[in-house]
Amino acid sequence: AQSVTQPDIHITVSEGASLELRCNYSYGATPYLFWYVQSPGQGLQLLLKYFSGDTLVQGIKGFEAEFKRSQSSFNLRKPSVHWSDAAEYFCAVGPQEGDYKLSFGAGTTVTVRA
Amino acid sequence: KAGVTQTPRYLIKTRGQQVTLSCSPISGHRSVSWYQQTPGQGLQFLFEYFSETQRNKGNFPGRFSGRQFSNSRSEMNVSTLELGDSALYLCASSGTAHTGELFFGEGSRLTVL
Numbered sequence: 273a274q275s276v277t278q279p280d281i282h283i284t285v286s287e288g289a290s291l292e293l294r295c296n297y298s299y300g301a302t303p304y305l306f307w308y309v310q311s312p313g314q315g316l317q318l319l320l321k322y323f324s325g326d327t328l329v330q331g332i333k334g335f336e337a338e339f340k341r342s343q344s345s346f347n348l349r350k351p352s353v354h355w356s357d358a359a360e361y362f363c364a365v366g367p368q369e370g371d372y373k374l375s376f377g378a379g380t381t382v383t384v385r386a
Numbered sequence: 387k388a389g390v391t392q393t394p395r396y397l398i399k400t401r402g403q404q405v406t407l408s409c410s411p412i413s414g415h416r417s418v419s420w421y422q423q424t425p426g427q428g429l430q431f432l433f434e435y436f437s438e439t440q441r442n443k444g445n446f447p448g449r450f451s452g453r454q455f456s457n458s459r460s461e462m463n464v465s466t467l468e469l470g471d472s473a474l475y476l477c478a479s480s481g482t483a484h485t486g487e488l489f490f491g492e493g494s495r496l497t498v499l
Binding site (some may be wrong): 304306308313314315316317318321362364366367370371372373374375376377378379 | 421434476489490
């Protein structure tokens with residue numbers, strides 16, 4: 273069964289500092305991987321996705337993620353954080369053949385301090 | 387291009403009542419999924435519809451049901467509400483369901499008293 277682990281529940285980072293959010297997945301084949309962001313009171317917005325090919329993928333808002341098959345990881349990074357990046361971030365994997373669903377991690381809440 | 391629209395955004399019900407939530411997907415998207423989000427359980431898959439057919443259902447009791455109409459709009463219904471059904475219910479649509487790239491609405495916040 274597919275699953276996602278986000279080891280960090282909460283991260284605090286200073287504005288202008290770099291950010292890295294960890295994601296580990298369990299999946300039986302080549303995964304489709306996603307990072308979504310959720311601002312308070314809002315739905316989820318897709319930041320970036322990995323389907324195949326180049327293991328470093330670029331997303332919106334200056335985010336990037338690197339797929340590492342050997343480590344079953346898909347970590348999200350941003351070189352310089354802005355106050356508006358404060359939100360909850362979800363890593364997701366899927367779908368497997370025929371099940372048409374994403375499996376989400378528990379999420380990482382990012383707080384940005386001035 | 388309009389995004390995914392969910393109505394109502396907020397609602398309060400009492401135990402034992404039923405509720406119907408509505409979702410209008412992005413134009414041209416034929417796949418609609420529903421997720422329940424709670425602080426304790428996170429994001430949990432409820433069901434997915436494509437061309438009016440339910441293709442997958444999550445591990446929820448039969449009180450949770452849904453349907454999709456010919457125009458791809460979807461509704462979900464929860465009967466005999468329990469306190470634990472209080473959650474944010476998120477609808478997502480996809481033009482290519484096999485890849486899992488979902489576009490989410492802002493959700494319907496249900497509070498059960």
